[in-house]
Amino acid sequence: MNRPIRLLTATFTASAALLLTACGSGGGDEGSPDKIKGAGHKDSKASASASKQPGAEKRPEVELPDSFRADFAGWRNSDPKKQAILDDGKERLKAEYLAIIDSDVQSKAVSFYNSQQALTSSKTYIKGYVDNNHDLIGKARVFDPRVSISDTGGGVLFYCVDESKGYTLDRKTKEKTGTPEDVNPVLQYRTTLKKTPEGVWSTVSLETVRGGCDK
Template sequence: MNRPIRLVTAALTVSAALLLAACGSGGGEASDKIEGADSNGGGKASASAPTSTKPSGAKRPKIKLPGSFRADFVGWHHSDPKKQAILDDGKERLRAEYAAIIEGNPQAKPVAFYTSQQALTSSRAYIQGYVGNNHTLVGEARVFNPQVSLSDAGGGVLFYCVDESKGYTEDRGTKKRTGTPDDVNPVLQYRTTLKETKQGVWSTVSLETERGGCDK
């Protein structure tokens, strides 16, 4: 795609050492489409792997993606309930952004619900880029290999990969679609940090992306 499915890069507020430590943590699977699970970064999770329990302090918005665009989250389960909560809210943040692009609404409430601080400013600017160009998203994004960890201060660090090879930017008027050029790696690595709010929501406060940072 000429405009890849990713956020404008924002500087992370944690050390490089902490970010890299996240790559050794476990992840598993959850999604709009659910396929097998990896609860601790290696092997398949058992059928009895725990599901997340949403905190009762906040009413989470319902996010619906149209049939023209699908986000498949592969490997988004974890045996640790707190890390699972980070995975859940990190997933919903990305889904909220996709939905806002498709709706053409940079001020969409779900984006602000799951994103704050520098990450929110970057996200809204990114969505506005699509709106200003009269573009939307179609196709599919595969979101995989989540790596989650907790900092000593209690914050969250979440890495994950997004394969854009089946996702396209579509002009809302002409319906012309543009995909990732053949000479550009279609896989991005997202590196995010999150803080838990008083209502129990893990809000993404900073993020950066690296194209080619993941294996397809």
């Protein structure tokens, strides 16, 4: 995808840096892909619904349209705490995609799953698409999640996104633009998360590194 410049941060804990080279800290011990598919572009929405996690705050249900799909592979972990981080991290990315598709810079779902620097970064990123009247189509493959919990109880989540089959669509001209051939279509997302009093793992810092993963 031909993406606007994302606001980056280098504010990561020591545990986040260690996660880059750590062995056995991958997100999945169950490798089945998790495909997220919606019911149609015009009907895409983020509506409040009860969380599957007992006692947790109600989470926005983020449903992507048929025109754009995010395929999550290996987002399973036998540790319930790490799985909770994976679940909210996944919804954060989906909410960002949906906000672009719906041209909604003030998306409630984005604000729900992001805070601090990550919220500023996401809104800037979404606004770049909205200002240019761009949509997202195609699909993204989201894989190799690596999750850990720091000594202070914070979450660290790194994952890879292959955008080679995702495209930016000009809403007016209908011109479709993909990642240039000389640019690596795979990015690594490096995020840190903090658990709110309501039990939501909110992403507080976010950085993307192009070429940080293997396809």
